[in-house]
Amino acid sequence: MSLKPLDALTNTFGYPAFRGQQDKVIDHVLAKRDALVLMPTGGGKSLCYQIPALCMDGVAVVISPLIALMQNQVEALQQLGIAAAALNSSHPREDQDTVKTALLKGELKLLYIAPERLFAVGFINLLAKCNVSLFAIDEAHCVSQWGHDFRPEYLKLSILAEKFGNVPRLALTATADTPTEKDIIERLGLQYGKIFRAGFDRPNICYRLTSKSGGTAQLQSFIDSEHSENAGIVYCMSRKKVEQVATKIAQSGRIALPYHAGLSADIRKETQSRFLKEDAVIIVATIAFGMGIDKPDVRFVAHLDLPKNMESYYQETGRAGRDGLPADAWLAYGLQDVAKLKALMQNPDKSQQQQNLDHRKLDSLLQFCESALCRRHLLLKYFGEDAPSSCGNCDNCLTPPSQFDATEAAQMAFSCIYRTGEMFGAGHVTDILLGSETDKIAKFGHDTLKTYGLGKAWSRADWQSIFRQLLALGMLNIDMEGYGGLSLHESCRPILKGEKPLQLKKLTIPKKGKARTAKSRRVFASKEEEALFTLLKTVRLTLAKEQNVPPYVIFHDKTLLEMAQFKPRTLSAFGELSGVGASKKNKYGNQFLQAIGETSP
Known part of the structure; x- marks a missing residue:
């Protein structure tokens, strides 16, 4: 191991220090031991396998359920100068052959594949010819029949322990209650590994619930008053409602695009691409959209229908504010939502045990919705964590109900x-x-x-x-x-x-256009600083369009905010910003320094 983890973190990724248990997970993997990592969305799970991949000889194989997630991460890694590639059915045959050749030559540090690819004819034999440093199984909750995103192909991943017994396996997920966690360990053969629980709290998300009364109009008011220029996701239960709500929002002048399984693959692909690469796009979707979306600057996630359980709610709302900046999780619901969900649970294809579990999970969500206690306290308690009685960043804490x-x-x-x-x-x-x-x-x-x-x-x-x-x-x-x-x-x-x-x-009716709290509002020190941030976003967008990649792959908003605040004047100072590694400093430093120089005296 020639590269040290902290050196990889600072020089390649541009971050000064590890967060939470990242360093402990990385050391564990470098010792070639298995692990299950439970870490919230935006908590830095990917670094737990990307950094070991850079520090170990060979190639790390990342198993991911969605092509979109693979592509996002590969683009981001390539921006950092890391030899990463994805192998999936969306690529032409000649591109797949090129990736396989690079794999056999030992030229890749990370290879992203879907579980189906692993079981394609001859692929395991291909991997056996390579020096595989580790297997990372992302979205590991998909292996559990008790989970909310069960995928049968994940059940076959136990073969990794049989065929590659000396290669460490790292299972990662942001969402797992006790039955799901147990299922992951048993089905992936991780009994001799270690569990790392990094906590489920997302303190930057403000949780807000309201009684549904003309839901679409309520949603429109929320977006207009608080997120008029932000990207967001709106979840609805049915395809028909998705189409109706997207049309209604679009009539207000916003870019609002529907996304559901009834649309063609080409339309879904184009919609997803626009969401990732354009600013302030709103996606109105069924739960078919979201898993594997790495977009960090989603400023709100809204639900116009009740999710089916707390795991779904947590995972869906967790797509907001992945960059750590303030974000909203907004939910409107009524009794009709409960009736619909309970009717859907009467599924003859499910065992009575599974149906009973579904009902218990829905009951937990209902109690969360109707309680006068701190939302964050209830959410964390559901996942087995101790939490303070008040968080100061949810509706029940900000305006305690009578x-x-x-x-x-x-x-x-x-x-x-x-x-x-x-x-x-x-x-x-x-x-x-x-x-x-x-x-x-x-x-x-x-x-x-x-x-x-x-x-x-x-x-x-x-x-x-x-x-x-x-x-x-x-x-x-x-x-x-x-x-x-x-x-x-x-x-x-x-x-x-x-x-x-x-x-x-007591029922409380929110006042229209109610002011946000200081905790949940982005604050600039001056109008000049805000103007510079806007200019830096323009520079970033231009660079992203030239390369046909999402803007956040260049730099996150958080890094642009630091640029606007500290106004570095030299490449050396630019390289000290969070999220600016050596590759990005050399690649983009001069363009951003020029923009900063144009607006600063």
Whole structure:
């Protein structure tokens, strides 16, 4: 081993020091030992195998589930002067032959492949002829049938332990609860390795949830007031909704592109390319979009429908703010989301055990949504971490919700549900409690019930919030096979009988255009500094277009902010900036120094 890890970090990648457990993971791999690395998105997982690859003889083989992720990382490594390549079906045959030749000649330090490539005819035999330094299995949660991104081909990766027993294997993921973690270890044969848990906290992300009321209009207001010039991702449950929401946002003058599995491969590829290479593009997508997207400057991730569990929510929101700068995770949801998800969970292809686990995970997400506690505290607690009771960067911490004695309201709701035969949805029960005059109430004679008009002290929005919280607390069930009818759970009995009081969260309606907190707003020291940052982004974009690569492959926003702040005047000073290694200093230093000189006295 001729190159030291810290030298590789500073001279090649341009970072002054390792973060968290990176150095411990790297030392472990260099000792040729297996490991499972649990590290949040943006936490620097890739360095845990890229630096050992540079420090060890031979080639590191990185197994990744998506072509987009491979291409992003290869482009970024090539910018650093590292011999990296990807081998996948999107490349012409002659390009694949060129990569294989370089592999056999020992000219590559990192090779990215999909798991399918590993099991292509003759490929394992090809690798056996090479000096493989390590195997890195990225997005390792895909191996778990309990995980949210299960991929059957990952199950075959146990062959690595059999065929390459002396080559260390590093499994990496940003998302794994206890069952998934156990599955990864067992299926990949990592029982004799070590587990590195780097923590799930993303302190730069502000978590914000709101009750859904005209969701698309709420989303538009959020984007217009807080992210009018930022790139972002919006997640919706259905393809139809993706198309509708993308069209609506585009009508406001923004670049908003739909992405879902129903679009052709060429359209999806072009959409993804525009998102990576252009500024301020908004992608409206199903969950088909996102895994493997390395774009660091996504300033917001919004959900217009409820994710299916906490793992999905964490992974999807984790695509915001990978560069460590302030970002938002915004979610609007309603009772209808719960009914849809629970209906989708009735999957005959899944075992009863899996269906029960899916329901428990959804219940955990509902409790997260309806709780008055710190969002970050609840999120980290779900993943088994200790967390402070308040983070200061979520909606519940920034504007703590009030609570009220909801015992009487809950009793009214339970009684009304019981008196109507436990077969109607929240909308109809609310109509009864408010004393509405609807055809449905007249048809069933529900205007004669004792609970008719009994709940006029609360608004319709209040009742929607109350029903969501009762559902999240498990006091109500929702019919998944019929029309979303509500029924009582045994746990509501003490409340209904007056044996136990109940506190619920008061509904709060966010003010339109509400100012961001100082913690979540990018602040420049002066207008001149902001103008220089804008100019540096233009220089970066020009260089990126010349090479047909995403701008962040040249430099992250964080590095440009440092340039604008410190205004280096020499190549030596330029090389001291975070993210500026030797290769990039020599390649781009003069262009950026010239721009800085033009705006600085």
